[in-house]
Amino acid sequence: MAQNYDAIVIGGGHNGLVTAAYLGRAGRKVLVLERRELLGGCCITEEVWPGYRVSTAAYVNSLLRPEIIRELDLAKHGFEMIPRSPSSFTPFPDGRSLLMGPDAALTQREIAKFSTKDAENYPKYEAMLTRVADFLEPLLTQTPPNPWGGVRDLMQLGKLAWKFRKLGRAIGADAIDIMTGAAKPILDRWFESDQLKSTIATDAVIGAFASPSMPGTAYVLFHHVMGECNGVRGVWGYVRGGMGQISESIASAARSYGVEIRTNAEVGHILTRDGRAIGVALKDGTEFTAPRIASCADANITFLKLMNENELPAEFVQGIRKIDYSSATVKINVALSEPPQFTALPGRGIGPQHHGTMHICPSMDYIERAYDEAKYGKPSTNPMLECTMATALDSSLAPPGKHIMSMFIQYAPYHLVGTTWEAEKEKFADRCFDIMNEYAPNFKQSVLERQIIPPPEMERMWGITGGNIMQGVMNLNSMFSLRPIAGFAKYRTPIRGLYLCGAAAHPGGGVMGAAGMNAAREILRDG
Numbered sequence: 001m002a003q004n005y006d007a008i009v010i011g012g013g014h015n016g017l018v019t020a021a022y023l024g025r026a027g028r029k030v031l032v033l034e035r036r037e038l039l040g041g042c043c044i045t046e047e048v049w050p051g052y053r054v055s056t057a058a059y060v061n062s063l064l065r066p067e068i069i070r071e072l073d074l075a076k077h078g079f080e081m082i083p084r085s086p087s088s089f090t091p092f093p094d095g096r097s098l099l100m101g102p103d104a105a106l107t108q109r110e111i112a113k114f115s116t117k118d119a120e121n122y123p124k125y126e127a128m129l130t131r132v133a134d135f136l137e138p139l140l141t142q143t144p145p146n147p148w149g150g151v152r153d154l155m156q157l158g159k160l161a162w163k164f165r166k167l168g169r170a171i172g173a174d175a176i177d178i179m180t181g182a183a184k185p186i187l188d189r190w191f192e193s194d195q196l197k198s199t200i201a202t203d204a205v206i207g208a209f210a211s212p213s214m215p216g217t218a219y220v221l222f223h224h225v226m227g228e229c230n231g232v233r234g235v236w237g238y239v240r241g242g243m244g245q246i247s248e249s250i251a252s253a254a255r256s257y258g259v260e261i262r263t264n265a266e267v268g269h270i271l272t273r274d275g276r277a278i279g280v281a282l283k284d285g286t287e288f289t290a291p292r293i294a295s296c297a298d299a300n301i302t303f304l305k306l307m308n309e310n311e312l313p314a315e316f317v318q319g320i321r322k323i324d325y326s327s328a329t330v331k332i333n334v335a336l337s338e339p340p341q342f343t344a345l346p347g348r349g350i351g352p353q354h355h356g357t358m359h360i361c362p363s364m365d366y367i368e369r370a371y372d373e374a375k376y377g378k379p380s381t382n383p384m385l386e387c388t389m390a391t392a393l394d395s396s397l398a399p400p401g402k403h404i405m406s407m408f409i410q411y412a413p414y415h416l417v418g419t420t421w422e423a424e425k426e427k428f429a430d431r432c433f434d435i436m437n438e439y440a441p442n443f444k445q446s447v448l449e450r451q452i453i454p455p456p457e458m459e460r461m462w463g464i465t466g467g468n469i470m471q472g473v474m475n476l477n478s479m480f481s482l483r484p485i486a487g488f489a490k491y492r493t494p495i496r497g498l499y500l501c502g503a504a505a506h507p508g509g510g511v512m513g514a515a516g517m518n519a520a521r522e523i524l525r526d527g
């Protein structure tokens with residue numbers, strides 16, 4: 001006899017857990033089924049080596065919606081942010097370096113080392129982003145209108161147009177530029193220092209298979225300034241205990257509302273009858289029934305792996321097939337015997353250079369060249385490295401005196417030409433370590449362990465198609481009313497009772513929880 005629930009959530013990613021928690025809070029009997037042995041999807045902490053607790057995938061947080069933190073009382077369930085100040089450090093080959101944020105005076109002083117004009121412009125640039133964010137941020141927690149829908153949708157679109165109009169012509173044009181354009185020309189207009197531009201540009205390409213001169217990257221840049229840390233906008237922080245603590249705290253909140261969570265429970269098939277979802281069958285054949293099924297797995301998995309295509313409209317299947325899952329990032333997690341000692345900012349212990357993201361990305365051309373190779377199916381010879389060492393601020397993550405470093409690296413395409421990741425990954429990691437050593441000569445000798453995760457491995461470990469970290473690219477043509485595909489952005493699908501609740505849906509990737517929260521609202525609206 002199949003067990004019966006009011007709702008079943010496929011996938012215990014943080015978004016799935018948020019959906020489950022909100023449904024549980026509303027009194028529904030909810031079951032979460034997670035494929036892996038641990039919860040969190042791409043928002044996890046894993047003990048990779050004894051005593052080292054590593055945020056193997058996502059490594060910094062700012063996007064998690066404050067209303068979720070508040071409404072689910074996540075602090076009570078163990079969620080705590082650790083702000084980073086400074087938040088970024090970029091060493092350059094000429095021995096200079098740039099520290100940035102959130103301390104405005106420090107940032108201006110540091111930028112002035114490269115350009116006094118840029119130092120003056122930087123607060124104005126931030127103010128422009130803040131005004132655009134004021135317009136865009138409320139959209140994150142809205143259900144997108146369907147431009148091809150009814151009167152209510154048109155009224156919602158009208159309200160949006162009115163709000164946009166109120167931005168004024170100049171900021172309105174900036175907003176369009178940010179939503180559609182490339183990061184490089186925008187940065188070129190604002191700044192002259194290549195060092196500042198390349199540091200900022202890392203956020204424009206992170207996780208995207210694109211260079212800063214390609215349209216769409218300005219939005220990726222912007223996506224990274226929309227969050228907050230303990231109420232301070234645009235600030236990224238560590239999570240005490242690692243990113244998995246976000247997922248654990250949401251799971252704990254969900255359990256407090258009576259939600260049942262099962263791990264090692266891989267769904268093999270979504271059960272339907274007469275165009276309506278009625279339950280799921282696990283890979284081992286166990287069945288559970290519910291009139292509402294929400295999937296936190298990506299759209300490719302949900303519709304093309306867990307369902308038979310002939311259960312779905314052909315046009316819908318075609319749309320899902322068109323989703324872009326390209327990816328070009330490798331994650332290397334490293335255990336270190338000591339912090340890197342940068343030639344550009346020497347010192348043996350923990351210093352300000354270790355608090356935030358350590359960028360190895362010396363110029364705009366460096367990023368463009370790194371991308372050029374990847375576009376022809378080759379890992380970059382000189383990749384961009386984005387390194388964080390959470391143990392600088394949270395010593396609980398490693399044995400005393402030891403450290404963990406997360407290296408998020410691009411470009412490294414999923415599909416390599418003439419070789420495989422199995423053959424390349426150790427060489428690629430060696431190359432990344434050589435580059436790091438040029439800036440911090442003690443680095444290589446301090447490496448105790450390493451875990452290399454190229455895109456196909458990300459796909460296998462975390463169940464993300466193509467290794468795309470956002471469950472599908474974050475271009476304007478796949479955002480808002482067009483995510484996952486046009487006409488289906490309201491979390492509902494062509495199958496009645498089946499919903500998407502993960503990053504595949506609006507507002508997309510990042511540890512935001514917004515998709516999960518919005519989906520829960522729509523599910524409850526349907527009764």
Ligand SMILES: Cc1cc2nc3c(=O)[nH]c(=O)nc-3n(C[C@H](O)[C@H](O)[C@H](O)COP(=O)(O)OP(=O)(O)OC[C@H]3O[C@@H](n4cnc5c(N)ncnc54)[C@H](O)[C@@H]3O)c2cc1C
Binds near residue numbers: 034043268468509515
């Ligand atoms: C390497 C990497 C680095 C990142 N860095 C950051 C960062 O620093 N900050 C940030 O904000 N974002 C970051 N991101 C993006 C962010 O982590 C993701 O966009 C976000 O976690 C997606 O959450 P989700 O809950 O929507 O989906 P996912 O985390 O993808 O969860 C989906 C869940 O569904 C499960 N599942 C799939 N199929 C089945 C099935 N058949 N049965 C049962 N369960 C199933 C999966 O195992 C998984 O647990 C990063 C992502 C990666 C991969």
